[in-house]
Amino acid sequence: MIAIEIPDGSPFGVDNLPYGVFSAARDAPRVGVRVGDSVVDLAAALGEEVFAAPTLNPFMAQGYDRWVRVREQVTALVAGDVPDGAVHAVRDVTLHLPIDVADYVDFYASEHHASNVGRLFRPDAEPLLPNWKHLPVGYHGRAGTVVVSGTDVVRPSGQRKAPTDTAPSFGPSVRLDIEAELGFVVGTGTPLNAPIPVDDFVRHVFGAVLLNDWSARDIQAWEYVPLGPNLGKSFATSISPWVVPILALEAARIPLPGQSDPEPLPYLRETGPWGLDVDLVVEWNGEEVSRPPYREMYWSPAQMLAHMTVNGASSRTGDLYGSGTISGPEKGQRGAFLELTWGGKEPITVKGEERSFLLDGDEVVITGTAPGAGGGRIGFGEVRGRILPAR
């Protein structure tokens, strides 16, 4: 038996305890909890088969009461001694996609982002469309191309047409971008025709991840009317390997910035607020270029879930939904390079070079932290991706 050391100030203290899927040496992938710089093998430590699975889905499907109970068990476990064989150093394991993604929906919940994109894509119109403050606008993305942090992203090819071109051409995207987001993972779904009330968020959503919704702006701009983004986004969406339990985010809850004009329809009115005080940091080739503040988001994840199911749509264990790009009011808080460089017209300096969109070999790392119950900050880890040349 060994005691797990937690370095002072670790973002993976006992008030975090995020879940992931790891493999050590030649063992099959299985569920682990991160504590400090260690991973606890839950199947070995708790002796339950549900944690020997290659995704979190079987455990998540057991429901809210189990999530609470297991969190208590793990808290007790890591406070004492843990069986030797159940503890691995994070640096010695491989981290895998933690969930089997059912449906993937991406929202558009930052007023600053939606306004910036509106100004860039539709310069002659009101930046915010009439529906935007009445409902959390979102669309379905490609569940099959959600990948775990560290997966390289091959530059996508596709059709692009600049406004000055007479016809579209085919080739590698030259406006490859990121979108820094949070993603929310549904633990237990609902059948058809059983909408999830906005206040039931905590009973259905298991946890949150960092999410990078890679976006080929040139492909997107040409294809997106009238049915929304498709190929401009569907090539890859990266998520962080550690799923931070919603139960760990109680101390991060804050009011939303404001929804008084207009007031949302009753099905979107929260009793307790689910604004979240999560700070993201975007690094481009190792240089910090932005600090997107989640607290600025107009719509809460509880409102997104209520909206997504209000028409009777069912939801499933493993459903993943993104917040949409997180952008604050300041330039240095924008979560997409499209906004940060104003459509490429105002390049920024990265490692001494003028840059607008992603070049081959570039690496983007998004990290995030939030207030934890212990008075310090808990971490989301990172979502990392490097651009490989088009094939």
Added chain:
Amino acid sequence: MIAIEIPDGSPFGVDNLPYGVFSAARDAPRVGVRVGDSVVDLAAALGEEVFAAPTLNPFMAQGYDRWVRVREQVTALVAGDVPDGAVHAVRDVTLHLPIDVADYVDFYASEHHASNVGRLFRPDAEPLLPNWKHLPVGYHGRAGTVVVSGTDVVRPSGQRKAPTDTAPSFGPSVRLDIEAELGFVVGTGTPLNAPIPVDDFVRHVFGAVLLNDWSARDIQAWEYVPLGPNLGKSFATSISPWVVPILALEAARIPLPGQSDPEPLPYLRETGPWGLDVDLVVEWNGEEVSRPPYREMYWSPAQMLAHMTVNGASSRTGDLYGSGTISGPEKGQRGAFLELTWGGKEPITVKGEERSFLLDGDEVVITGTAPGAGGGRIGFGEVRGRILPAR
């Protein structure tokens, strides 16, 4: 042993042999092939475990060569005597959703439909947007709400705002509609960054189904800018229980109506055409109201698949993609009531009543047939759905 009788002119003759998933009495769902008015239990008849599964996915994942071989085996089987216990009357079995849907994408491949909808939704602009003839426009839908024919559809509620309203209101959709489509089922996918060439369609797509993309036009019209349809469609998509093998559709192949102005980019150019001469019939409460002709579709399913993966997006066994509403040039060939009644302004007579959109209790049945190799017509069966009142 018994010989299976096939009634004269049956759309389920030996040149069809569609696959589905059925259960008899209290047995677990398993794979069957429809022959005449019978279902052959493939696990029982061929003694292979892959057919004892509750979806076609394990069999589809075995790949093209196996699809060819099993079709030969089944053809030989039904030409002779089949073990008694392996044959059920269709009327005695329950039919289930035949596939575990991975990602669901819906295209918009009918020029007549896209033009009609453009005129209705954007009356002051060109009906066809500039990208439409350059690429098959499509979007991701909700895989989790794909249901099998016969599943009742509860009228969805959501936000609607008529142009004359000052603010949106919440309530049951009052413009509930259908979209008569074909759906294509991916049998074997591809990893990331391995686009499927347009001519490899037949090696990746296992079969086709009838698809009804139920659409709440009032919800859709309010929500769809700028990211496309979401709640207006995500409550239900119905498919027929029988998956007609692409191998059975060779005799239905025809040229596309024309793609010379503009010519598609090289990655969309087919060597052999995958236009399909499938005739659909739409019945509303038992009265035929439309005959959508698939031969009029601008983009082929092979082009849709090539486009969907050209950016490096992976594809998976069980991916489903819809053609989009099938509408021909004539009024009686329109595959959505939105078009058939011109936005509700030109009601049609159904069973003696003036009707525009769906009322509670209405039932819609879409059937389809195509030329078969035997000189007659093969059938897709039907996709049926009844509207229940909003909850």
